[in-house]
Amino acid sequence: MTLNERLQHLNLFINFTILVITGFALSFPTAFWASPITEVPAGMTLRGFLHRLSGVAIVFLGGYHLLYCAFTKRGRGIIRDMIPTWKDALDLWETLKNNLFINRPPKKIKMGRFNFREKFEYFGLIWGTLVMTITGFILWFEVEWLKYFPQWTYHLARTIHFYEAILATLTIIVWHFYSVIFNPDVYPMNWAWITGEMTEHEMELEHGLELERLKAESKTRLVEFGEAYAEGGGKVIPLHPEEEMKSTRSIRRLYSIVQSLNETIKSWRGA
Amino acid sequence: MRGKEGKYKPLILFLMILSFLVVWIISIDKGWAKNSFCFECHKDETLKKQDERGRTISLYVNETEFRNSAHGKLSCSDCHVPIKDDAHAEGGKKKADKKVNCGSCHKEAEKEYLQGLHSKMIMKGTERAAYCHECHGKHDIFPSKNPKSKTHKSNIDQTCNRCHSDIEFVREHALGSIIPGEEFKKSVHGKSGEVTCISCHGSHNLRSLVDPKSSIFRSNIPQTCGSCHPEITQQFVESIHGVLAARGRTDAPTCTTCHGIHGIKAKVDPDSPVHERRIALTTCPQCHAAERISKEYRITTTPVKSYYESFHGLSYRGGDTYSANCASCHGVHDIRPSSDPKSSVHPSNLQKTCGNCHPGASENFAKGKIHSVASVKAEDIGDRIVGWVKVIYIVLIVVVIGGMVFFNFTDWLRKTIERRPK
Numbered sequence: 001m002t003l004n005e006r007l008q009h010l011n012l013f014i015n016f017t018i019l020v021i022t023g024f025a026l027s028f029p030t031a032f033w034a035s036p037i038t039e040v041p042a043g044m045t046l047r048g049f050l051h052r053l054s055g056v057a058i059v060f061l062g063g064y065h066l067l068y069c070a071f072t073k074r075g076r077g078i079i080r081d082m083i084p085t086w087k088d089a090l091d092l093w094e095t096l097k098n099n100l101f102i103n104r105p106p107k108k109i110k111m112g113r114f115n116f117r118e119k120f121e122y123f124g125l126i127w128g129t130l131v132m133t134i135t136g137f138i139l140w141f142e143v144e145w146l147k148y149f150p151q152w153t154y155h156l157a158r159t160i161h162f163y164e165a166i167l168a169t170l171t172i173i174v175w176h177f178y179s180v181i182f183n184p185d186v187y188p189m190n191w192a193w194i195t196g197e198m199t200e201h202e203m204e205l206e207h208g209l210e211l212e213r214l215k216a217e218s219k220t221r222l223v224e225f226g227e228a229y230a231e232g233g234g235k236v237i238p239l240h241p242e243e244e245m246k247s248t249r250s251i252r253r254l255y256s257i258v259q260s261l262n263e264t265i266k267s268w269r270g271a
Numbered sequence: 272m273r274g275k276e277g278k279y280k281p282l283i284l285f286l287m288i289l290s291f292l293v294v295w296i297i298s299i300d301k302g303w304a305k306n307s308f309c310f311e312c313h314k315d316e317t318l319k320k321q322d323e324r325g326r327t328i329s330l331y332v333n334e335t336e337f338r339n340s341a342h343g344k345l346s347c348s349d350c351h352v353p354i355k356d357d358a359h360a361e362g363g364k365k366k367a368d369k370k371v372n373c374g375s376c377h378k379e380a381e382k383e384y385l386q387g388l389h390s391k392m393i394m395k396g397t398e399r400a401a402y403c404h405e406c407h408g409k410h411d412i413f414p415s416k417n418p419k420s421k422t423h424k425s426n427i428d429q430t431c432n433r434c435h436s437d438i439e440f441v442r443e444h445a446l447g448s449i450i451p452g453e454e455f456k457k458s459v460h461g462k463s464g465e466v467t468c469i470s471c472h473g474s475h476n477l478r479s480l481v482d483p484k485s486s487i488f489r490s491n492i493p494q495t496c497g498s499c500h501p502e503i504t505q506q507f508v509e510s511i512h513g514v515l516a517a518r519g520r521t522d523a524p525t526c527t528t529c530h531g532i533h534g535i536k537a538k539v540d541p542d543s544p545v546h547e548r549r550i551a552l553t554t555c556p557q558c559h560a561a562e563r564i565s566k567e568y569r570i571t572t573t574p575v576k577s578y579y580e581s582f583h584g585l586s587y588r589g590g591d592t593y594s595a596n597c598a599s600c601h602g603v604h605d606i607r608p609s610s611d612p613k614s615s616v617h618p619s620n621l622q623k624t625c626g627n628c629h630p631g632a633s634e635n636f637a638k639g640k641i642h643s644v645a646s647v648k649a650e651d652i653g654d655r656i657v658g659w660v661k662v663i664y665i666v667l668i669v670v671v672i673g674g675m676v677f678f679n680f681t682d683w684l685r686k687t688i689e690r691r692p693k
Contacts, residue, residue: 026582029589037589044591099681106685139582143631151639152653158582159645159657163664170672178679184686 001196002074009193011061015054020169022051027162055136062129081113084123088116110208117179121171128168135161195251309347310334337410341417373403383475388482399440406430422474427467428452454534471495490517492525506604511611522564529554551578551587551596574642600624600641616641 001009025034025047037043069075091109095116098106114122138145138157146154180190185205192198203211310332312318318330337343342350350371374381384390384403392400406422413420421430434440436452451468460466469477471486478485486495493513497504507513507526515523529545536543544554558564560575578584578597586594600616607614615624621637629636643649645657 026585026589029585034589039590044586044589045593047589048586048591096678096681099678099685101685106689143629143633143636146636147633148635150635150653152651152657155645155653155657156660159661160664163661163668167664167668167671170668171675174672174675174679178675178683182679182683184683184690 001192003196004068006193006196008061008065008068012058013193015057015061016172018050018054019058020165022047022054023165024169026051052140055133055140058129059133062133078114082119082122084116084119087112088119092116108208110212111206111210113207113210115206117175121175121179124168124171124175128164128171131160131164132168135164332410340410341412341414342410370402371404373407377403380475386478387473387476388479389477391479397444399434399443401434405434424467425464427469428455428461431468449533451533454532457536458531458534459537459540460535466499470499489521489525490519492527493517496526503604510602510604510606511608512606522558522567524558528558547592547596547598548590550598551584555597573644577642577644580644595628599628 022037025031025037026044028034029038029044037047040046069079091111094103094107094109097103098109135157138154139161142154145157180186180193181188186202190198190202198206200211313330313332314334316329316331319327320330321327350373374384380403389401393402408421411421413423415422415424417423418425420426432452435446436450438450441447441450455461455468460470473486478488480487482488483490485491493504493507493516508517512524516525531544536546538545538547540546541548543549556575559570560572562572564570565572579588583595587596602615607617609616609618611617612619614620618637622632622634625637626632639653640651643651643654645654645661647655647658647662649655649658
């Protein structure tokens with residue numbers, strides 16, 4: 001993942017979390033976890049403001065992502081690789097058969113750049129964002145909306161907004177968190193959202209086809225550029241080496257600063 | 272001669288006035304002579320007697336206090352009548368035991384008192400019921416405008432509370448566990464210093480809660496409060512609550528149902544039941560979410576339920592005071608049924624009512640049922656659609672999320688089993 005994509009993810013991560021908390025604090029105002037919002041003076045007013053702010057941020061993020069996909073080469077590549085194919089359904093089916101021990105021994109499944117889990121989630125996210133944006137704006141501009149539509153449509157928007165929020169939140173917790181955290185292959189965490197890279201082993205398990213393609217590509221490159229990428233070792237070679245290196249370096253630097261600070265604190269024996 | 276006669280006229284006048292004065296002074300002096308005769312014995316602080324029940328009663332009278340009191344110029348025998356003809360000092364003491372009759376002078380007050388609850392309780396044989404002296408004092412009576420008086424507005428509280436905030440007394444007379452004094456002290460009325468017990472309860476003629484003539488009888492409460500809050504009472508008696516209360520419906524609220532009784536607080540006080548944070552949580556729902564009342568009056572508990580589930584209600588429950596509560600739309604003292612054209616929730620007034628918070632609310636904005644609950648069985652087509660969407664979404668969530676949980680669990684299980692120690 002490029003820095004740009006990681007920042008998009010970070011943006012989505014932060015705003016989605018804010019939306020979930022500030023949104024469900026309205027639906028469950030007496031819940032214990034809502035008390036930091038409800039017990040603060042004007043907390044509910046602030047909650048509404050923050051919810052709309054984050055909503056707008058995600059709408060802008062969606063717009064940005066659209067432009068990114070349309071006007072960058074890498075973006076177009078993402079869309080091309082994201083299109084669901086019949087193979088994805090087969091992959092899902094075979095994985096299920098593996099999981100239920102119907103395939104014995106389990107079949108090795110080689111998946112492309114985006115596997116069925118990721119495609120499902122990506123299109124789920126797009127669907128969710130669209131639904132939440134439309135219903136959210138109806139709820140926000142209720143005076144304008146109710147000039148032209150009957151009142152029950154407003155209630156419909158409220159109902160959809162609420163249940164879609166539950167669906168989206170549970171999808172993130174059940175589907176996404178399993179993929180990137182609780183999946184025994186990646187546990188404790190898939191670092192890709194921070195470093196932008198994943199290990200060859202992870203790659204082999206989740207994106208076997210893509211790994212083969214990349215290896216073949218890097219072989220041709222190796223011929224062209226001599227030993228330039230030999231030090232890559234087990235790492236997957238990034239698609240855009242120049243900007244990728246810069247960003248990972250700066251993040252590594254930050255990480256090493258934190259680490260050395262940690263060491264200093266650990267070995268602190270007083271002045 | 273004539274001239275001489277004229278000359279003595281002023282002198283005669285002077286002598287006449289003088290003789291009147293002398294007679295008056297002598298008469299006073301005579302009284303005092305008598306009183307000082309009484310005080311010869313009654314100045315003794317240890318003077319006591321035993322009554323029929325064997326209780327010890329002090330017979331001491333503070334002379335200076337008595338002289339300064341409103342009755343200071345009266346003779347002892349003016350009130351303690353039997354003493355006159357009795358050989359009181361010589362030992363016939365029992366004759367003086369009779370209660371003093373204040374009514375012989377204070378006829379009007381006596382007449383009122385005899386209609387009041389305290390006198391009735393005495394007639395019923397209650398021992399600790401208020402006679403005149405319980406509230407006014409005995410030898411230390413002052414006009415009630417005098418700050419030293421027990422019936423001065425600054426002391427009334429203490430005077431009544433001597434009995435009515437005494438737990439023993441309250442228990443004995445089955446007044447519940449109400450200690451009105453404590454509550455009243457903290458109330459906005461108590462803090463004002465202007466309102467006292469007698470402002471609402473009356474004084475000599477105060478009556479029981481169940482007496483229809485009482486100022487605190489249910490249907491009379493709006494009038495009682497209206498003596499200070501006339502405009503509010505005017506609004507209230509025309510409201511649906513006021514009309515029903517005037518019909519004698521005991522379920523219909525009066526002032527005290529929402530505001531509290533002795534402990535009435537200002538509406539900005541968070542402890543007040545009519546504080547904006549509590550109106551829609553406890554005050555209106557105490558009746559409108561109550562099964563019995565809502566069934567009897569066919570108002571159903573749906574409005575409260577649907578409010579709690581609406582944006583207004585959810586935000587309100589989270590502490591938002593900008594969000595509408597019951598009173599925002601229905602009004603406060605002038606609540607009327609939606610069928611009343613004067614009601615703020617009458618269909619013809621809804622656009623304006625909604626517009627108070629939603630500037631630019633169109634005519635269409637206010638159309639449709641507000642307190643409706645969406646369900647697949649609802650009468651309204653819109654409610655039915657929303658109800659169906661709800662059902663579809665719930666099924667969708669269960670299937671999709673359930674499927675994900677199932678898939679991920681099998682995935683985890685396989686990967687965990689593959690990693691089992693061999």
